[in-house]
Every structure is written in structure tokens, then in C-alpha cells.
Amino acid sequence: MIVAMRAVAFALSVTLTACRFNFDLVPPADCVSGNCTCVPGNCPIDADPNPDFDAPRGDPTLDTDGDGVFDDTDNCVSIQNPAQHDEDTDGYGDVCDNCPTVANTNQANLGETNAGQTADSVGDACDPRPTQSGESIAYFEPFVGTTLSPDWTIINGTWPVSGDAVQQMSLVSDQRMHNPAAIAVNDYIAEATFTFASLDTGNVNGGILWRITGNNGWLCAVFHDDTITPAMSLLMIWTIQNGAANFERNRATIPDVAPGGRYRILAGAYGSNHYCALDSLQTGPTAPFTSNQNASGIPGFRTNRVTGEYNSFVVYTLGGPI
DSSP states (O other): OOOSOOOBOOOHHHHHHHHHTTGGGOOOSOOEETTEEOBTTBOOTTOOSOTTOOSOOOOTTOOTTOSSSOTTTOSSTTSOOTTOOOTTOSSSOGGGOSSTTSOOTTOOOOHHHHTTSOOOSSOTTTOSSTTSSOOEEEEEEOOOSSSOOTTOEEOSSOOOBOSSSEEEOOOOSOEEEEOTTSOSSSOEEEEEEEEEEEEOSSEEEEEEEEEEETTEEEEEEEEEEOSSSSOEEEEEEEEEETTEEEEEEEEEEOSOOOTTOEEEEEEEEETTEEEEEESOTTTSOBOOEEOOSSOSOEEEEEEESEEEEEEEEEEEEOSSOO
8 A cells, every 4th residue: 555654753742642542443444244345435235345344433424533434444543644544454554553553452551540540642562661651652664655664764776666665775884774754862762663674694784773863873684694503593682883793792502694684673761771672571582781882863774795785773762661
């Protein structure tokens, strides 16, 4: 689905407040039942486009948010989203999903209150600190359409947008792009899903940058080395100096990396605590490090002699150390 939207900078505390109390009205984006294809506002009662989605439909005669999609098929009833893009296909459109890249049909956000804390605006399924308050989604980029958002600055390489992803097409060292618009604070976690298409021989990797200033900062990357027998695959955290990943800080062993391998990478820092993880900051694999070096800066992507694609990009502000 082509979406007339570039990067979505979320004022999520506002967005979710407006949408939260309407979650019981939000249906999936499509309305298909057997051979009957429904149009917005004209769905039969027995049409169930997603049997795993339990929320009742809204009123088929209303378009509460005025986006041209009636409430019975609108996947964000109170927030305008005419394109209805749903990155994680959980039935909630990106603009009112409290975890836009992690499917969570129940939109659960109970971790903080169950731990005696005040709930923040990030769902339990993707919250960097699910039992502690203070997180928000500061920025979300689904890479829809065919044009890279002007929020991004390409440093090296060619980065076309296609198929809900930004691609990196060259087996060349230090292919980078940065996002100066993504964050205005220093304490954050950047998340992206990277899928390897091909790997050159030798030491190769693809990952996420954070706290980048100029050509210096930090890198969390999935790494592969076939110069040794057996080949070695790792999650690694480096400092970046003059664009190069010259100083390894920590590592964690992971299963062998190969073309088609898909990885949800989380990277960032709170104060001097730096984080590098796959899938979850709590359960790993993780490669943390403590340092005051490169204490501020923006996030981005970097590949080194691999090709592949980043399917989405999220920045979570952090309210405290993990």
C-alpha cells in the first residue's frame, strides 16, 4: 500500500491520548468476508476481516476523524490516516498504534502500573523499559512510497525506497545515512529491522548508529567473519571514528548470519550507559558498554560490505537507565 506520508514524527503523548479511548472501536483496515468485498461504511454485520481482532467495529455511517474512511473500517478512528498504513499488520494504523513495528492486537500497556509506576505511552510489547515510566515514541519512519524522506541525510551509498523498506545496494565499506530530524535529546533507543540480502567475504556487518556527530559516534551491528573456520557471527558494539568502526567495545555470539537473515536491532544510550541488543533489551543477545565518549548526537544506519534493507525506523526516548 502506497502511503502519502514520509517520516512520522510522533507527539505520541497527544496521539495516544486522542486514540486510546477509541481502541474498542478500531477494526482492521480491510473488510472482506468470503466472496463479499466490502466498501467503507457498507460492511455486513457478519463480515470478519480478522478473526483474531476482537474489538467491535465502529459506526458504518460515521467518519469521526474526517479522513475519508468510515469508522467501521478505519484502523485509527480518531486520528486522520487516509492511507491506513499498518506497518506491523496488527489492525491498528501506525498513527495510533502504541507499538507501530511490533504486532500487539491488545495494545497492552500495563507493565508500569503493575509495577506501581505511572503508565507511559509505549505499549508493553516494544517498551525499552516495560515496567518503568518515562518512555515515548519520538519518531517513526515506515519507508513507504518510493522517495526517501528529506529527514534523512545520505553520507555514503545509494539508498532507494521500495516495498516498505529503504535498501542499501552496494557491497562497499561504510555506507551510511543519518537522520538529524529524528531526535532532539541524547537519551534514546533507536530500533530498526535489517534483512541481509548479500554478504561480501571477510569482516562484514549492518546495523544502527546513535549519538553521531559528524563522522564520530556509536554503532550496534550484526557482524559476520568468514576468514576463520568455522565462520563467526556476532552482535557487536563499536565506537565510530572518522566514519570507521575501529574500536570494538563488546560482543555477543549469535547464530550464523546468512542472506535472508532478519534482525530487530535496538541501540542507544542513557547517560554513559550504552545499549546494543537484538529482539529485546531485557533478554538479548546484548552487548552493553559504559562510556562518556561521544555523549550526544543523532541516529542513523550503516552497512559495511553487505546489502540489504531496513524495514522501519523507530526512536524511543528513555526516561532512565535500562
